Amino acid sequence: MAKLTINGKDVEAAAGTNLVEAAKQVGVEIPVFCYHPKLSIAAQCRMCLVEVEKMPKLVPACQTPVAEGMVVKTDSERVKTAQAGVMEFLLLNHPVDCPICDQAGECALQDYYMVYDLTGSRSTVGKVHKPKVQDIGGGVVLDSERCVMCSRCVRYFDEITGDAQMGFFNRGDRVEVSIFPDSPLHGEYCGNVVDLCPVGALTWKDFRFKCRVWFLEKAASVCPGCARGCNVTVEHNEGKVFRLKPRDNEAVNQCWMCDEGRASYKFVNEGRLLDPVVREEKKGVTTETLSSQRSEERKAYVKKEEAKAGSREPHTRKAVVVTWERALAVAAEQLVKVVATKGGAAIGVVLSPQATLEDNRAVVRFAADHLGVTAFYMGGRLDGEGDAFLRLADKNPNRAGVLAALEMGAVARGLAARTADDVVADVESGKLSALIVMGNNLPVSPDARARLVSAAARLDAVIVMASNRSELVDAATVALPSATFAEKEGTFVNAMGMHQKLRRGIALVGRALPETQIVQKLAAKMGFDFRPAREASAASPATAAPGAH
């Protein structure tokens, strides 16, 4: 450990710590462009120059390790002049792009200018022009004029992904960072380079011009893309999610995320099941939906449903959008009938590793304790590709959570989760007369899925709690809209067994409800006294991910 002084404050730091990190410990910010804790030291931008007593020249804080008795000043006149000078150089050829640049509001140049510079431009000549708006592949857009040549992106591809996809070309004030000729960015981790870029040179194509960052509200959550459970921030505005950005968590994802995960917010905004739908023989009670969101989408959906009811499909039941009261009443009625005539063993419950631990637990307890269900199945999504960095083949964030929920709820009965293929088999063989499904699809082949949908027509009850529409939802007797990860508070248990907390981002979309509440209401309708237990997320401290909150 070394004891030193920064701006008159005493600091004690481990040997090898650089001055930028040491200064953070006492709340002193040293501005940096090229320094990043996860990349090698370049000392290229010269923004972090500080004054150290007894050293004749200013030294870059990122490259200077702490030493015993060091006296560091980051606010002296020399340092301030240097900082303003570096900014002036960086801004000499910087395009006047703020109004059209996505980075505005989270841009290092803007933020540092207001604190460390605030001087005018002394240049009397025009700016050097370079190619702008280049789609370099991987979902990344490059604007060479905005680049400050910090080399973070070059070092990222050299060191983190190891495929050296970017480099510097030309020299002097014509230098550009770019991809190699005819070699657009590839790989599953290109999005991180957009997070790394301190300015608007590298921007994310999917987010381009969608929303200004100061409108975005942030919620700390967990990526629903795979079982790694990378910590993310759900950034949203007015009920729509605009992007997911990685949060720091040394134990899980450090500060990175995969591109697949970045795209995994889209289902929250599109293709949602907004209202409870009931398919029944009778004329049915219809009431106007109360949801006021996305009315065109909903009207089109309702129209399609009602048109289909007139088709020659085997299950010509009229699909009707109803109130929650009505939908729950129908579902309760159907379940009661099945339990009375064929018993709880004839009901199959498909749990979802896309839903939280608490939701799964509620369903398990309701089904096992009150309905007498013994057949539980694992739902979710089909496996995909994994790799050695972050992505796992299991594309469900909470498989371990489903297993834990089963354990917590039904261990005495020795119940386990059977596979989704078993669902298809059991429905076709007639072993099951009713299904309660969490989620809008099963992880089976498309062929098996089609067989399930047609076999389901003969069941007495198919109750689906789904957030998005699908053929399975269309085949349900009662479809209940459920909330996605962005609308819930809850816990995902990742493949390493860590319990990580999700915080609610947007308000519930349409008339969706979290499964816990759906099950509570359904149980109440059926006359059960059901209260989901509170200790679902009380993981032992050892398994809770450090830094997760």
Add this chain to the structure above:
Amino acid sequence: MATPETARDPLDVDDLPMEPMVLKMGPSHPTMHGVIELTLRLDGETVRAADVEIGYLHRGFEKMGEVSTWNQVFAYADRLNYNSPMLNELGYAMAVEKLMGVDVPERAQFLRVIASEISRICDHLTCVGAGAMELGAFTAFLYAVKAREFLYELLEKISGHRLTVNYMRVGGVWLDMPDGWDGAVRQALTDAAGVMREFHKLVTRHRIFFDRMEGVGIISQEDALAWGFTGPCLRSTGIDYDIRKAHPYSCYDRFDFDIPVGDKGDNYDRYLIRLEEIEQSRRIIEQAFDRMPGGPVVSSDPRVALPEKGPVYNTIESMMNHFKLVYDGIRVPPGAVYSFSEAANGELGFYIVADGTGKPYRVRVRGPVFAIMQALPQMLIGGMIADIVPTFDGINMIAGELDR
């Protein structure tokens, strides 16, 4: 059989049941400027007890202050005492500048004072005009608002708005005065003074007006101080306290003006004080134009002021400066101050707390009328219903300032 001796005199009321009546005056009532609800317990026409219920115009200024940037709050500040928006803006601007330590250029100070005094005249005109109208002098009100119209046109020329001016900024004012404005102001003041001379002739010595205002709504010096009165209401009791003289701010110390002071603490004193203050404000404005310096109208401190448009569109430095000042707001270093000024009704105080971001952490407005309205029940009790009108008018309660 009825005889003259047994006939009852219909005016003989001794055996009629008598009990106090509870009457609600307001909230939707022409006299309750803005919206105020008075609950009165009446014994015939006499007010025995009164309770004031406010809050009908509460719009959450202080809460909105916490989610707006420092410069965006000016638009809300206008709507506090909406008859004199410039005075509110001046008070708020001074508070932020005090906290940040920003110097406001001289010319901006002069423009601020001129605009503020014009606003003060507008407020006083509205008060005396509406007061006269509610006592029955409908025409007199039109005279007063005619005079006020001349001034509204001036405000419109300099800020673009008659009422919700949004003219001042942290560090100065938004725009310099247009060419010929000083001539227009002097002319308008002369015209307004002419109109007010006629008003004065019609109203001030009018028997009915005098009887209804004089000796009504009296408050003693001790009570006024105890209740927290400031402004014309305090001065009507004889206490010579005006913040422009006692704690000079902006450039008020450079001007010669007098403070009218009453002695009885009644409505008539308040009325006369306001008329006289209009004259004194005119004096200030004339002197300000005579001594107006040149120079910029907004501070050149880049932490605070938007850069010139030319550099904004052509250099990245000014573009970023402008961008961050507008979207993030001015970065005010953490701290808290209380700043006060003489608004039309008394001490307008702003207590602001900054936490280093571009938005205030807390903006507290101490409206002068809030303290004065507390005393209203006391001023009404013992008087008659008809006395409520002149008393209430004399206080110049503006709901925007009271409820915020």
Add this chain to the structure above:
Amino acid sequence: MSQAILERLKERYEDGVVETATERGDDCAVLKREILVDVCRFLKDDADFAMNLFVDVTAVDWLDRRTPRFDVVFQLKSITKRHRVTLKVRVDDGDDAWVPSVTGVWRGADWFERELWDMFGVRVDGHPNLRRILMWDGFEGHPLRKDYPVAGRQPLVPLRKSEVHVFENNPVDPFVVGLGVVREKSDGDA
């Protein structure tokens, strides 16, 4: 000028004065709640200080940034001596959220203290009439607290059900307003 006030307070009340500071020209003393009324009376009655005008009391809610949560800020002024001072009392949330009333010293603290209660939920002990002032009586919560949302919603007045009067031989159109007949609404949605 007002520095003298701070010095004198420190001298007279010792530990009761938690700290004093002069910031941007404002003199401020942070006091313990117990001595607040005493200090106010002293400042008002003392011939040198003569704080005869009560200007303002309000609070600042620091929520999670600091414990204790609230700063209750008093502004006092002397008309005759032309000086002023700021006093602060730090209180926490819950049972600790109260200050003693200074209406015994200046009547003009009345409505300001009511607003303190209304907006922040800081009770004022000894106030003659501690009711809400800007909000209505049934308002839930305290709006200027930092955890009260800007776009907060309040419970609506519940919809009343009226009885249906249907005349046996003369069924009435339920929307005939003149007879005041309103068809009873059926149970609402979940």
